[in-house]
Amino acid sequence: MPDIRSGLRLALLADALIRLFIWSNAFIVTASAFTRLGLWPQSDPLRMTWDTAGLWGMRLSLFAVIYNLVYVAHLIVLRLLIPTPREGRYSVKPGQRPPMPVVWSCFIGALTKARLDPPFPAFLVLHVANLPPMCWLMNRLFGPRSQSCFYTEPYVLDPHLVEIGRNVVLGFNATLAGHYVERDVVVYKRTIIEDNVVVGGDVKILGGVHVKCGAVIGAGSVLLPNTIVGENEFWWGVPARKFRTLGPAEATAP
Structure with a gap:
């Protein structure tokens, strides 16, 4: 049987190069902007007074905000360069050349990892990506297509193939x-x-799942591929199954 490690290592190398490019280029752009605009404090950071320490703190905070804006902008621009894979079944037999939709999905996966696990100082990516105006661009161009806002970033592995409605928790x-x-x-x-x-x-929700309005999925559940959860239904378990139908007032977290 063919060894698949070479292909996986190549994908891992591409992932590392993409993430290094985003991290370093965002730093270059932000640092260059600071220099051109004269935003770096003139005082020696190793010999601070209370006043100069406060100035450095404010300027570094501004640096972090701009860096994160540039970082998210890189995610959007790079995503525009990658064709969106179509839905379908694709053969990935060892030893065969992978179909291009699978290759594009790997590149999108690298950008998704860069969004979900950003390195320092990109600790505000969650906030930038979910607040206006960047959220409008991320929602439309990167995904997922969502009409909800989340306090913590969910792990959406294929953002171009996930749709989320209003008031979703x-x-x-x-x-x-x-x-x-x-x-x-x-x-x-x-x-x-x-x-x-x-x-x-x-909760783990796999491809092809359709969760309808008002449904509740219990903690730790796994919804198998192509599962359809009806309106106001409570599902729970591994694999998840229907336990009961909820009234409209009961459609809250169990």
Whole structure:
């Protein structure tokens, strides 16, 4: 059987290069802007007084804000350069050249990792990506297509294949994917979360799942591929199954 390590190592190398490019280029742009605008304090940072320490603190905070804006802008621009993979089934047999939609998905995955796990000083990426005006661009161009706002960033592995409605609550460490893998096959299929849905912490939602309005998914559940959760239904378990139908007033986190 062919060894798949070479292909995975190549993908890992590409991931590292993309993330290094985003991190370093955002730093170069921000530092250059600071220099051209004369924003660096003139005092020696190693010999600070209270006044100069306060000035350095404010300027470094401004540096962090600008850096994070530039970082998110890089994510958007790079995403525009990658073709959006179509839904479908693609063969990924060892030893065969991977289909281009799978290759594009790997590049999108690298950008997604750069968003979900940003290095210092990109500790405000969550905030920048979810607040206007950048959230409008991220929602439309990067994904997921969401009409909700989240206090913690959910793990959306295929943002171009995930749609989230209004007033959706995603618990801590919830993971949403727009794909699933079978033997020698990867399937890309859209995942849809409708309005007023509550998803508990550590829930895993795989490709092709459709959660309808007002449904509740209990913490730690796993929704298998192509599962359809009806309106105001409570599902829980591994794999998740329907426990009962909720009244409209009961559609809150269990």
